[in-house]
Amino acid sequence: MKLTYSGKTKDVYQLEDGHVLLKFKDDVTGEDGVFDPGANTVGLTIEGAGKSGLRMTQYFFEKLAEQNVPTHYINADLDEVTMTVKPATVFGKGLEVICRFRAVGSFLRRYGAYCSEGQALDAFVEVTLKDDDRQDPPISKDGLAQLGILSHEEYDVLKQLTKQISEIVKAEMADNGLDLYDIKLEFGRDPEGSIMLIDEISGGNMRVYQDETYIAPMDLEKILFS
Template sequence: MRSKTIIKTDFQFPGQKSVYKGKVRDVYTLEDNRLLMIASDRLSAFDVVMPKGIPFKGQILNQIATKMMEKTADIVPNWLEATPDPNVAIGTNCEPFKVEMVIRGYLSGHAAREYKAGKRELCGVEMPEGMKENDKFPEPIITPATKAEMGDHDEDISREDIIAKNIVSKEDYLQLEDYTRKLFQRGSAIADQQNLILVDTKYEFGKTSEGNIVLIDEIHTPDSSRYFYKEGYEERQAKGEAQKQLSKEFVRQWLIGEGFQGLEGQEVPLMSDEYIETVSERYIELYENITGETFKKADISNIDARIEQNVLDYLESHK
């Protein structure tokens, strides 16, 4: 029986120069200054890749990212050229900035854990006293992280350190901050139309060979973002109840409950097929809630062959 998920890829496309395998995406560098990005069904939590894949996850991430790129192209140009397959995106090869631009509208996730530990500053940005988990910040805060290689943890870093260490030039970094705020504003408005709250997210940027800054990777997906349901948010906050979330935080919470937080010496708990099925269903729910569209499952009877054929057809017609 063929696997119904794509966990690893080993393609040889025409004009292929190199392959980089990230936590979730495999990136193939092609000739003609193009990149081909395959969204796998791998699931990463606490910077650890889980042993089993989640059916349709890659398709969901790729298709949400594509829709969101289209809806934000007027704010900042992006790398995307086409999506010849449900799991594949092709676009311009860029030099990535070595920081992820994380922006938070609410005290949730990593920020809430740091706050609970008594910290009132994150990445050089002050967090007000007297906040409860999932409270809204007076203004969204930008808390960048350095990009980690696969298996390493991303690390918080301040604007001052990024500029002082010349990780990004001051001029470019200020532009990244400006784009980040505008993208978050747009993402929040899109979420609001779907009765959702965009809680926090991250953006990645690169520079083209012409020196232009473009948006790369994914945007406003449940892997890169946290969403709350808007309905009932205020009531849950007032009662001190947990918020109803649309993100992979539910996986993180399950892992924490099983005694795993990605720390040294901890073993990844076994995910049963039944649990994986529920995770897949949650991702489909995320897709439909975020986009407002019914999810159409791609043919997963032979994912590798499907991807290869779709990519070859596209490359042949776009020589």
């Protein structure tokens, strides 16, 4: 097992059989000790955060598999806090795809002249480049194509999968009396070149509220699995 990448919230290992092992950490993104799923830096360490994130990720990836949504997931080991996945090739240097159901976070900061905080959005999908130095700039469908990152056809697949996955997560939250405001997803190409969901689905990459009260990631996991 060879360490190939040490990320903010996960370490990535190459396995001898060609698969990849993700080791979840207790580090979460944020600033000044406050959690923020959209932040570009590790803001704090919360004991048990890695296992909590993996438990949610395992649950949602297995739910997506039941609905034949393509993902990189193979299996998970909660005791070791690891997940085995298929190898993936990212788009360019990496993309983040956000599906927004409410106007909050960076969306509100950019477009606040045209909307109010918490205003309902119709599964608004936006794509940003993973680039910490440039604050993860948003990019359009045409921009992705002209820069050779993603074709128009691939963008359409990406958008369709994002909406499908996000609606599945949103429905699960609603069943538990929760409201999904937004969720951040990542995609890549499988060895055959098809688009699949990668990374994780956990409280660390979504904003969830209950009666307009924000639910922290580990509290969210407890609500879902209590």
